[in-house]
Structure formats: C-alpha cells, structure tokens
Amino acid sequence: MTVPALTLSGLNALTASAFVAGLRDVFEHAPWVAEAAAAGRPYPTVTALHEAMMAAVRNAAPDRQAAFIGGHPELGSRVRRAELTDHSQAEQGGLGLDRLSAGEFERFTGLNAAYREKFGIPFIICVRRHTRNSILRQFERRLFHDVATECAAALHEIGLITRLRLVALVDGPGQPVTTGRLSTHVLDTVAGRPAAGVRIALHEIGESARGLLKETITNADGRTDAPLIAGEPLRIGTYELTFHVGEYFGSQSAGTGFLDIVPIRFSIAEPEGHYHVPLLATPWSYTTYRGS
Amino acid sequence: MTVPALTLSGLNALTASAFVAGLRDVFEHAPWVAEAAAAGRPYPTVTALHEAMMAAVRNAAPDRQAAFIGGHPELGSRVRRAELTDHSQAEQGGLGLDRLSAGEFERFTGLNAAYREKFGIPFIICVRRHTRNSILRQFERRLFHDVATECAAALHEIGLITRLRLVALVDGPGQPVTTGRLSTHVLDTVAGRPAAGVRIALHEIGESARGLLKETITNADGRTDAPLIAGEPLRIGTYELTFHVGEYFGSQSAGTGFLDIVPIRFSIAEPEGHYHVPLLATPWSYTTYRGS
C-alpha cells in the first residue's frame, strides 16, 4: 500500500485552486466537482468530503452530468488493463484470472455494444470490487434496467470508484470503510488444539477456470500470519479454499485415508465485509461456517 | 447386472470335464486350475470353491505357475479396453476418465517396460478395483518390490480378478464380498429435516482432470433413491461429491449467498467397504463425515 499524499487538514487549509488541483485525479476530467466541494470546507471527515463531491455530481446540470458519465472509458479496456490487471499482480488478494478468454472477450464486447445502444453511455462499475464473473453478471443484470434506474446505478458505482481513489490519496479522520477481510483458522479436533503447519491455497473460481490467489500455511495458532485478503475491497465472486489436511494428519501416507485436500467453496457478496472461514477437522470429518 | 449362469450345487453335481468347461473363463488358458479343483467337490460355498482354485495356482509346479502368470495380457491394453473401458460405460459408478491422456499413455508404456525388464512378467492388477490414478500409484510402488514379494502381489491380484469372475458366473451360498457401497444423505439443519430435491453430482478426480460419474437428486428422506455406487467394487481413488445447496436454500438467487455448490472431496481405500458421506447444511455452514 502506498502512503496517501495529502491530509484532510491540509486540504481544508489550501487555496481553492490548490484544493482542486490536489484532487484532480479523483473525478477525472471534471474539475468542477472539486470546485463545488471547495466552498464547503472545512470538512470534518474524509467521508464528508467524499459525500460533498458526490452531491456536486448528483446536483450538476443534466448536460454536464451526462458529459461526465459519458466521458468514462469503455469497461473492456479497463478490464484488460488498469485497475483489474494491475491489481491482479499485487502481492495479496487480487483477481486470479488475469487474462480474458476468447469467449469472455466476446461476451464483454457484445455487452458493451448492447449497453451503449440502450443507454448511450459506457458501462461503469467499480472493477476493484468485482471478479470477472461478477462483472459479467452485473452487466447482464443492469441491461434490464430502465434509464433512470441505470443512471442511478452508474452514479452509485462512480461513488464507489472515487471513494477508493480518495481514500488512497487523502489521510485524515473519518475514512470511509473501503476494505474487507478474508481470514481462516484450522482446528485439529482430534488433538483439541490449533492445527499448525497446514498448507492452504485460495483460488478464485471462474466459470470455466480457476486462478490461484494465494498459498500460505497455518502458524502455531492455526491461523495465517496475515489475513488471506485485507487492505483492499474483497472482490464479489466465488472462491475456494483448499486445506491439505491429509498431509497434516499424515493419514494419506498409508494410502488408507479418507480426507486429503479439503475444498471449501464460498461466495463473497460484501466487498467491505469480514469473512472468517474456519475449518474444524479430523481425518474423517470436518465442519466449516461463516464465522466472525 | 447379469444373472449368474451356473449354480454351486449344479457345479458340485457335474462330471469333472463339464465342471472344467463351465469354469473355463475364470482362470483363462489354465484348465488345470479347474481340473485340480474338481477333485475337491462338493464345495459348501462359492468362497471355498474359489479358495480351492487359488490353492491349485499357488501349489502348481513353478514352470506351470510362471507360464500362467506370464500369459496375462499387458496392462496397457486392458486399461485401454476390456474391464476398464467396458466398465466405465456401465450405468452407475465406473471409471469416469475413460480415455488415457497422452501423458498417461506414456507413463503406462514406460512402466510396463520397466516392470517387464525387472520381473519378466506383465503387470497384473484387478483393474475393476482401481481408478487410473490408483493403478499408476500401485504400478510405481510395486516396481520397488523384490521378485518374491511381487510374485505374491501378482497372485493376490489374480485372486481378486478371478473372485469377481467367479461371483459373476456362479450363484450359491457363501459368496465372497466383492462389492462396496457409496451413499449420501443431506440434512437441512435450518429446518431440522431431510433436504429434499438437492442436486448432487459425483466426480472421479484424476491428476489433471475430473470425470463425471453420476448426477442425482435427493428424495423426501434426503437420500438418493439408489446408492451412488453399489453392486460392484468401489474403485480406489479420489472422488468429489458436489451438493447444490445454494439452489436448495434459494440463497443464491438474491446474489448475497455464502454457500452455493458445496464440494466434498474424499478418498476411497476399501473397494468392498461401505462409505456413507452425509452433509448437514445451512446456507452458511456445513458438516460432513464418514458415516455408517
């Protein structure tokens, strides 16, 4: 994670033009958003600043708002590059499936065309909160919206995108919650203690492929030294944790074991939520649940 | 299943030559096995008859025994055709991966050559008790045997192969146990009752592929109308049951669910065993275990 370049108190004290310049990357090509927000200073929280900027967008004259929305890049290019791709190379979490298959590329292209045909704007979604699968599902769902509902949906996503940018840029009190957390815990219920040294892998599950996101191993407390994902939004989608319990129990070496690699497949629906997915295991049984 | 063509009491009453003719397909190209067994009649059980035939093999003169073992076909051809392939087309159970990949073919070829080089006989294994993966593992393991140990292993497998043939051919008391059983049961622990209408699939898990063995659905008692596998040996190997619990609970329709398709991966080590693999589930948690 990079350190934010600005502070809220600094922004509150700048001249209006320096304030606008400092925030120019939050709402791209729309300096009027920061200009409108400059007048509302000082802001007590980063959240309040973001809400003021979004209010400026929502209250903008219709043609200005339309031009702003229409000025966003096509999703296709963003999915191929930018936030999605960059992110997938980050050290932890990220999108495992970093290249579009030919079929997916075709679906995106078709959806983009149908969407622009119906709504006259590019499809906007906060990519960093989604896996490729959930983007496709959102895309297909939002095509059924009427224009007003979809306009609200696009503004909602712009709020989510700019909130992430603002948090990355500005330090200060009252930060909006933009990150989630995925963690696990393995209990050995034969011995009644944490299972140490269990190898774990986390995959993202796509429609026809799976992408490895992380490999790790449990420590003496049966947990991983760092959460499986943290410090960023959890991407809406389907995941699979695999636990090498056969290896841990030594029950596969004799070739007579029952459980070897235990897969737990689950969906994440709340990017800013906390998902704790423990495993209570013996060589012959296990229990899992969404914990807290 | 086909009906056995002979009965034990019938065999006990036949002339010696008719007895030998009736059993000619059990020990191929070795009528002397049945000839030796004919003298021991009457047999009270099918198991006793089989043991008498195996005793004849074990007590045969060394050159006759060696010729008998050496006359078995190469595994490669049998894996590609015969018991393995035929079986995989049977209605239930069976080997999901019915074509060898190029890599597997190469491994089998290499193993066959190394095995013949070391032991001078073809590799013999009761294919119907194994998945392709477990055959490869057995092959690799048995290459480390010394000659005497491996000779005993080959005879043991011949016993398993001929036992299956005898049971298919002869009806009568005291049948040896040659079949296993895989079953499941789904409990809805939100409602405290069996989960009816849950779709279930059973896959065989190979090293790099998975083969669908069966699709079914739970009945009003949360069980499947027929066992997942029964009436044949369970093939040693790794399997995955997938339960469509999201669909059952309706929890995925809203896009906010946690569990959708629950996979349970397990190994079968005892072809003649009973494996009961239940699922106790809510939309947020589940427990599984080897039951009885």
Place this chain on the structure above:
Amino acid sequence: MTVPALTLSGLNALTASAFVAGLRDVFEHAPWVAEAAAAGRPYPTVTALHEAMMAAVRNAAPDRQAAFIGGHPELGSRVRRAELTDHSQAEQGGLGLDRLSAGEFERFTGLNAAYREKFGIPFIICVRRHTRNSILRQFERRLFHDVATECAAALHEIGLITRLRLVALVDGPGQPVTTGRLSTHVLDTVAGRPAAGVRIALHEIGESARGLLKETITNADGRTDAPLIAGEPLRIGTYELTFHVGEYFGSQSAGTGFLDIVPIRFSIAEPEGHYHVPLLATPWSYTTYRGS
C-alpha cells in the same frame, strides 16, 4: 405390548350387540357410540372405524355429549394412577417422574378447581402423549380458552385417547399411527467409524427434577440394539441424553480430558414423530442434530 384381542374383519362380521360389547372399553360408559358406529359397517380400516365413532360423539345430542364429557374422571386421579403410573413402570420409555411432588400436587389441585369452575367439566388430556411438565403447561394454556374452543380441545383429546385404546384392542388394516420413535447413533470421528460400547442414559427433565428412563450401550454399529423409545407415543416434554464419551475415548483416565459425559437436551413436540439424535464426537468436540 399385548396382542389385540379383536380383528377388524371379526368386528365387521359380528352382530350389532356383540360389536358394541366388544368395543365397550373404548368409549367408557357410552355404548351409544359403538351402537351408532355399528350401522356403518363394514369398515375397511381401523382408522375409518375410529373416525365413525368420533363422528358419533361429535354429532350426539348436546346433553348426551355433555354427559359423556362430564363423565370423565378428574385428571388428578389419573395422573396419580392409571395410564401415567402404569406406563412409567413399563420396560422402555415411559414417564420418569412417577410421583407428584407436593408442589405439583398443589398445582394440579388448583388447576382442576379453576378448570371445573370455568368450564364445568373435568380437564381431559391424552396423558400417554405427555410428560407431567407438558400436562401442566397444557392445563395452564387451555384455561385461557373460551368454552367452544375448549370443548373442541376436549373432544380432540378424547379422540387421541380412544384411538390408542382402539389400536390396542383391534388388529386390522389401516391402523392409525399412534407411536413415535426415539433413536440415537454415535460416530467416533477420530477413527472415522461407529463408536461401539458408549454408555448412554436417557432422562426426562422436569422443572425441578430429572427421572431416568433408560440406560443402554451402543453396539458395533454405534447404535442401540433397540430404539430408545418405540411402540408407544413419545411423551411431549424435555429430555436429556447423556453419552459417556470420556470413558469411551479413555481421555478422562489421565485426568487431562475435556469432554467426559456429554449431555444433549432436547424437546419432543410430536408424539407420533421420529426423533433421531446422533452424536459425532472426538474427545474435544461434538456435533448433534435432529436427524432422520
């Protein structure tokens, strides 16, 4: 269980007066019930015969019906003796708390007086479907009824009482379901097999006391040779099963164990239901659920 003295086909063929005499103990002091039912013969099922008799009660002239209901004995005497007490001495199941405490006696006496004061009839309940606790709760609940609702409740209970008597007296097709079943199953999830030799006790839990109903031990299949309760209605109430798992695992002998006697407390609400209450245990964890 005693063998029914009559058969339905026999009853269908008797003279009307012999039919009435044969059934005289089902609706005590009300031969007119059987007289009315005699005309409807032949009955195809025992259930149809019982329904015809209950129809006769429901359609009786008001004064005759009132006299019939009013002729039932006070509950107090029945709880102290008769069905309740007799039953508690039966070999399996039964009511564990076979003597009223002073406080309970006082409550029953007060409730009887209040009930007769309000409704002018004795409180009628099918005692064999209840524990003492649930009788008290029913008593207290039904005191709030209006007269019509309570009259229907009393007739409903008479139906339950006479159904049990009829089933005990008459053999034949279409018997109404009057019995429930309580069973258990213990799995040792350390070893992945049924837990054999686990001592189990079943208690009925009263407000201030507990009564032992049964002690048993699991067999090789982890089950009890006979169900914990079967062949009679389950009594509505609260129960506790205790499983001596520390003894089974040998984990208490060292004085360092975690689980010793595992209690599972549950309520039975459906006297004719099937309650299966399994235990999946290690020395450090367990799972239980209402199974099937």
Place this chain on the structure above:
Amino acid sequence: MTVPALTLSGLNALTASAFVAGLRDVFEHAPWVAEAAAAGRPYPTVTALHEAMMAAVRNAAPDRQAAFIGGHPELGSRVRRAELTDHSQAEQGGLGLDRLSAGEFERFTGLNAAYREKFGIPFIICVRRHTRNSILRQFERRLFHDVATECAAALHEIGLITRLRLVALVDGPGQPVTTGRLSTHVLDTVAGRPAAGVRIALHEIGESARGLLKETITNADGRTDAPLIAGEPLRIGTYELTFHVGEYFGSQSAGTGFLDIVPIRFSIAEPEGHYHVPLLATPWSYTTYRGS
C-alpha cells in the same frame, strides 16, 4: 484485583531486613526463606525471585524443611474458610459450591486423618487451582504415594501457592503465568452471523450438586463483554455452560421446538490454560469444540 504493594526493582534495592519483612506473607512463618533469597539480589524477573525462594526451601536442612511443611494448617480449615471461601465470593469465577455437605465434610475429615497417619504432615494443595471435587480426587490419589514422592508433591503445591502470593504482592517484569481464561462465542448458523443476546450461565458441577458461577449474555459479536473467567487460575474440575438458544431463535414459543437450553459440559485440567468453548447453533443442531 488488588494492586501489588511492592515492585521488583524496589525489592532489589531494599536492605536485607526490609526485603525479608516485605515478603513475610509469602512463605508464612519461614523468614529464613526470604533471608536466603536476599543474598541473590538483584533479580531480573519475579519468576527468578520465586525460584530462588523455592530453591531455599528445597535446599533447607531436613529438620527445618520438615518443620516448615508441618507448620501448614490442615486443609479442612482452609477449605471451609480462607482462600476457598473468600474466593467463592469474588465477583467472577470462583468456587460455586461454597459449603461442604455433611458427606463431604466426613470425607475430608477421614482423608485428613489417614494422610497425617501415613505422612505425618498436613495435606497441602493450592486450593485456588481446584474445585472441591478435584481436591477430593487429588487427596485420594496422593494417599497412594510413597513418602518421597508425596514430599515432592507437597513442595510443588507450596510452589504454586507462594507463586500466587508473590504475584499478588510484587509488580515487575517476568511475572509467572498464574491465570487462565475461559471464554465462549455463539454463532447463529441459520443467519450466518454472531448470535447476539443469548443468555448464558456457567455452573460448576460437583458430585451431587451444581453451583452457579456466572450469568451473562452475548453481545453483538456473539461474545461476552468479559471472559467468563479471567485474571485468576481456572479451578480444575467439571463445568457446564448453558446457552438459551430456544429463546434466541424464538423456536420454543410455539411449543414445537427441538433445542431450548443447550448444556455443554466440559472439564478444565490446566488452571493456567485458555479454554475457548464456542457454540455453532441452529434451532435443530449444534457443534461445540475446544477452540483457541
């Protein structure tokens, strides 16, 4: 908890006689223990100080050591008053059964006599690490010791007793661990979230009675605001947690529920351990385990 009156650095700097005076209540009636330890100053940790004092006891001349051990009060009086009774009135945790039954009194009296007869010293045990039941079991077990083994056991207990006294008296680095922790956590696996507002009670389970130690309720995170027991040794013994899950799920109000009050009975064997005992529950099923 009271604040320690002394600091280790203060003790290290005192004159020898002030040092001895300050520690006079740790080893009662044996100022020679502190005198011996005074010479070893400065001590880097409280643990090192305690070990030095215990070394002085172990290395004392036999008659001095015997007089020291023999000077301890009879257990009976201490069980009736002192640490045991005082403790049971403490705010949290503690010994639930604060009065000896006639039978227990008789057993203690008999054991005291037999012990003194065999060993010639009073029975010494660190009462604050035990429930009454475990004291009786220890007593009965130690009666079988030979003299040397029992002398070592008595010194070990004196170490435990004085360690607790020293920790209460002296603040400083390197405190020995003298406290344990009992906690719980309730998950509602119907809703996939922590169960808030669940009433919980903790009882100590004696041979023929149970003593209430604590009543509490889960917070929004499904945990209790404070651990069930903390800041003191856990007393070796048997406990029962009861969770009012029927009330939580509202499943008992209709009178058709299955689970109402869920009891979890477990033993504590390590007074300085951490026992986490969670409950994963639906109205029809639950799982518990020793967690971490």
